[in-house]
Amino acid sequence: MQEKYILALDSGTVKNRAVIFNRAGDMVSYAEKRISVNRSHSGWVEQDPDEIWSTQLWAAKEAIRLARLSNSDIAAIGITNQRETTIVWDRSTGRPIYPAISWKSRQTDRICSQLRKKGLQEEISQKTSLVINPYFSATKLCWILENVLGARELASRGDLIFGTVDTWLMWKLSGGTIFATDFSNASRTMMFHLRELKWDEDILRHLDIPACMLPQVLPSSHVYGMTDAKVMGSGIPIASCIGNQQADLFGEACFSKGMAKNTYGEGSFFLMNAGTEYHRSQNGLITTIAWGIGSEVTYAIEGSVFVSGSTLEWLKERLAFLDSMSDSEWVAKQVPDSGGVYFIPSFRGLSAPYWDTQTSGMIIGLKEDTTRSHIVRAALESLAYQVRDVYEAVVSDTDTEITDIRVDGGASQNSLLMQFQADILNLPVIRPYINETTALGAAYLAGLAVGLWKDVEELQSLWHEGMRFHPRMQEYQRNELYDGWQNAVSCVMGWIK
Numbered sequence: 400m401q402e403k404y405i406l407a408l409d410s411g412t413v414k415n416r417a418v419i420f421n422r423a424g425d426m427v428s429y430a431e432k433r434i435s436v437n438r439s440h441s442g443w444v445e446q447d448p449d450e451i452w453s454t455q456l457w458a459a460k461e462a463i464r465l466a467r468l469s470n471s472d473i474a475a476i477g478i479t480n481q482r483e484t485t486i487v488w489d490r491s492t493g494r495p496i497y498p499a500i501s502w503k504s505r506q507t508d509r510i511c512s513q514l515r516k517k518g519l520q521e522e523i524s525q526k527t528s529l530v531i532n533p534y535f536s537a538t539k540l541c542w543i544l545e546n547v548l549g550a551r552e553l554a555s556r557g558d559l560i561f562g563t564v565d566t567w568l569m570w571k572l573s574g575g576t577i578f579a580t581d582f583s584n585a586s587r588t589m590m591f592h593l594r595e596l597k598w599d600e601d602i603l604r605h606l607d608i609p610a611c612m613l614p615q616v617l618p619s620s621h622v623y624g625m626t627d628a629k630v631m632g633s634g635i636p637i638a639s640c641i642g643n644q645q646a647d648l649f650g651e652a653c654f655s656k657g658m659a660k661n662t663y664g665e666g667s668f669f670l671m672n673a674g675t676e677y678h679r680s681q682n683g684l685i686t687t688i689a690w691g692i693g694s695e696v697t698y699a700i701e702g703s704v705f706v707s708g709s710t711l712e713w714l715k716e717r718l719a720f721l722d723s724m725s726d727s728e729w730v731a732k733q734v735p736d737s738g739g740v741y742f743i744p745s746f747r748g749l750s751a752p753y754w755d756t757q758t759s760g761m762i763i764g765l766k767e768d769t770t771r772s773h774i775v776r777a778a779l780e781s782l783a784y785q786v787r788d789v790y791e792a793v794v795s796d797t798d799t800e801i802t803d804i805r806v807d808g809g810a811s812q813n814s815l816l817m818q819f820q821a822d823i824l825n826l827p828v829i830r831p832y833i834n835e836t837t838a839l840g841a842a843y844l845a846g847l848a849v850g851l852w853k854d855v856e857e858l859q860s861l862w863h864e865g866m867r868f869h870p871r872m873q874e875y876q877r878n879e880l881y882d883g884w885q886n887a888v889s890c891v892m893g894w895i896k
Contacts, residue, residue: 401471401472402421402422402472403422403472403473403474403851404419404420404421404422404427404466404468404472404473404474405419405420405473405474405475405476405477405842405845405846405851406418406419406459406462406463406473406475406476406477406635406842407419407420407476407477407478407479407838407839407841407842407845408455408458408459408476408477408478408479408568408838408841409479409480409643409646409835409837409838409841410451410455410478410479410480410481410564410565410568411434411481411643411664411837412434412436412481412484412501412502412503412664412665413433413434413436413665414431414432414433414434414454415431415432415434415451415454415455415458416429416430416431416458416835416838417429417430417431417455417458417459417461417462417838418462418835418838418839418842419462419463419466419468419473420838420839420842422846422851422852423861424833424839424842424843424858424861424862425833426833426835427466427468428462428463428465428466429462429465429835430457430458430459430461430462430465431458432454432455432457432458433454434446434450434451434454435447435450436501437498440506442504442505442506442508442747443504443505443506444500444501444503444504444505445498445499445500445501445504446484446498446499446501447498447499448486448488448495448498448499448567449495451499451564451567451568452567452568452571455568456571456572456630459476459631460631470631470632470633470635471633473635474636474845474846474849474851475622475635475636475637475638475639475845475846475848475849475851476572476626476635476636476637476638476639476845477638477639477640477641477838477841477842477843477844477845477846478565478568478569478637478639478640478641478841479565479639479640479641479642479643479646479837479838479840479841480563480564480565480568480584480642480643481501481502481564481643482502482563482583482584482587482642482643482644483502483534483535483536483539483563483587483588484499484500484501484502484536484563484564485499485500485536485539485540485543485561485563486499486561486562486563486564486566486567487540487543487544487547487550487554487559487560487561487612488559488560488562488567488570489553489558489559490557490558490559490560491558493570493571493575496543496547496550496553496559497543497546497547497550499564499567500539500542500543502534503665503705503747504533504539505533505747506533506539506542507533507538507539507541507542508533508756510533510538510541510542510545511531511532511533511538514531514538514605514606515531517605519531519605522601522602522605523589523602525679526592526593526599526601526602527586527588527589527590527591527592527593527599527602528586528593528679528680528685528686528687529587529589529685530685530754531589532754532756534703534705534750535587535588535589536561536563536587536588536589536590537588537589537590537602537606537608538589538606540561540606540608540612541606541607541608544607544608551607554608554609554611554612555609557609557611559612560578560611560612560613560614561608561612561613561614562578562580562614563580563584563587563588563642565580565581565584565640565641565642566578566579566580566584566614569623569624569637569640571630572626572627572630572631572637573623573624573625573626573627573630573637574627574629574630576624576627577623577624577637578614578615579614579615579616579617579623579640580614580615580616580617580640581616581617581618581619581621581639581640581641581642581690581691582596582616582617582618582619582688582690582691582696583619583641583642583645583687583688583689583690583691584640584641584642585598585616585688586687586688587642587687589602590602590603590606590608590613591616593677593686593687593688593698594677596616596696597616598610598613598616617640617691618690618691618692618693618696619639619640619641619645619690619691619692619844620638620639620690620691620692620693620844620845620847620848621638621639621640621691621848622636622637622638622848622849623637623638623640624636624637625637636845636848636849637845638844638845638846638848638849639841639842639843639844639845639847639848640841641690641840641841641844643662643837644662644668644670644701644703645670645687645688645689645690645699645840646836646837646838646839646840646841646844647660647662647668647670647807647808647836647837647840648660648670648672648689648690648699648840649689649690649840649843649844650807650835650836650837650838650839650840650841650842650843651805651807651831651836651840651862652805652855652858652859652861652862653670653671653672653805654672654855654858654859655672656672656673656674656799657671657672657799657800657801657802658671658672658801658805659671659672659790659793659801659804659805660804660805660806660807660836661786661804661805661806661820662806662807662808662811662836662837663707663708663782663806663807663808663809663810663811663816664707664708664808664809664810665706665707665708665709665712666703666704666705666706666707666708666709666750667703667704667707667708667782667785667786667789668701668702668703668704669701669702669703669704669786669789669790669793670687670689670699670700670701671699671700671701671793671797671799671801672689672697672699673686673689673697673698673699673700673797674697674698675695675696675697675698676698677698678698678700678796678797680700680792680796681796682752682792682793682795682796683702683751683752683753683754683792684700684701684702684751684752684789684792684793684796685700685701685702685703685751686698686699686700686701687699687700687701690844692844692847700793700796700797701751702750702751702752702788702789702790702792702793703750703751704750704751704785704786704789705745705746705747705748705750706744706745706746706747706760707744707782707785707810708724708782708808708809708810709744709746710742710744710778710781710782711724711727711778711779711810712724713744713746714727714774714775714778720771720774720775721775724809725812727775727778727779727813728779728813728814728815728816730771730772730775730776731772731775731776731779731815732772732815733770733772734770734772734773734776736776737764737773737776737777737780738764738766738768738769738773739764739766739883740762740763740764740765740769740773740774740776740777741762741763741764741777741780741781741883741884741887742760742761742762742774742777742778742780742781743758743760743761743762743763743781743887743888743891744760744778744781745758745759745760745761745891746759746760749888749891749892751788751789751792752788752789752791752792753788753888753892755892758891758892758894759891759894760891761887761890761891761894762774762777763887763890764777764883764887779813779815779816779819780816780819780823780880781884782810782816782820783816783819783820783823783824784823784881784884786804786820786824787823787824787881787884788888790804790824801826802826802827803826803827803828803829804820804824804826804827804828804829805829805830805831806820806828806829806830807830807831807834807836807837808834811830811834812830812834814866814868817830817866817868818868818871820868821868821869821870821871822870822871822872822877823872823877823880823881824870825870825872825874825877826870827867827868827869827870828867828868829864829865829866829867829868830864830865830866830867830868831862831863831864831865832863832864832865833863833865834865843858
């Protein structure tokens, strides 16, 4: 019997990846291509939708070529994507009317302020679990409708449609026959009712967004349709769609309530499986839909940190403290600790659990003998402290015991950081054998939809631990360091005020 494979498309913020997995859950091939970013105004972050599409298509075909497979060997395609990034295009021509507004962009600050002044925060929070913030898709869609000439009239006639990157890619792959998203991506738009599992008519009316612009919402593990033969050379089932952080949670095999992961990318994203019952956070966290399989949805509690790995990028590009990102571990190891230096990388404000958009970054605790290594080490430690902030809020919110944290993303390969993370959390930190857990999660869900794997119990047996970091720090030292971090954060929050 011919062996079948899953092609996972992972559309990220700075690069598009394609990974092929076999039935054992092993990587067979990998291809990637970078995506350019446009920062035409301060705080604005935009990308070219056509470039997102073309680089993802190239990566998909390259992964198949490198694996020496044909399309007939691919049982299904799974898609995972950078969330919240907003694209609007013409329904008939398929042409975008404006660049993709990135999840990182702050260009809708004014719109958010207006919505808060109208008193909409409580209603939006109750229905979507989200705070009014430029991070989410809805205000980006509002901005496009307000600022692109003729857009609102075209939208009201049904000529324009909206999607996050997953919707855009499925539309393009299918030749315009699939216009859909999944529960996880819909839950990040600020327009989706988390308990009723539908677009909220009241919110759409408040925002003046026509419902006809919005895609159909389907389970994450689901056969959405087929690729267009003119695009891929033949028809291949598109069988999963899931936001990248939820895909990480699934790829880390966090299938049971209370299991948690943290991803260290440009931002940092802590998610805990919250089970099938909706729970609203009281501590500045977000309830999100982790995934939908069949008729059941699983929820997650999420704490999103806007700036994490990009802190190291800033040290490299802006201060020339690092020759490469991987140098951070070696440079930091030149000193035994940060020497009392704290680095608060709130370049775009503080996110969960603080949600203070007015703060700016700060390095505090500098002395005459402070060196480059102290600052780099403090920057690395800031990634771990921010995770501790979210972890404390999750535990307080849910009264759930978390026994360990599974980690992935670029900075998870930094063993110095992972050991400090275990120390400051006082929990084991587990790095998986396969680091491409985002793509793996999308592959797992696609494989379930087409019957390559039977159930999550079978998937659990495929997940393998790579390295485990046990906490070694004394309790008093842990407390002193974290108290220092909290004091530093309070200084940052007080600085603007």
